[in-house]
Amino acid sequence: MSFSCKNYDYNDDKCLMLKQDCIPGRPGCVLEGRIALSEALMDRIKALEQKKPSGRTEKK
Ligand code: SF4
Numbered sequence: 001m002s003f004s005c006k007n008y009d010y011n012d013d014k015c016l017m018l019k020q021d022c023i024p025g026r027p028g029c030v031l032e033g034r035i036a037l038s039e040a041l042m043d044r045i046k047a048l049e050q051k052k053p054s055g056r057t058e059k060k
């Protein structure tokens with residue numbers, strides 16, 4: 001990565017603020033709306049959104 005972010009955890013390659021993978025420009029990121037996302041970054045964000053659980057859980 002060619003920039004420095006105070007929220008980036010170099011040991012874990014994660015975002016300390018979002019407690020998720022660091023993907024610059026992702027929703028909730030300090031850079032959201034401030035940078036133009038490359039196709040590669042947009043693809044990573046889309047892939048993460050598809051991996052998200054629906055939020056629903058079945059009752060046992
Ligand atoms: S996701 Fe955004 S706020 Fe979090 S570490 Fe990466 S660049 Fe920083």
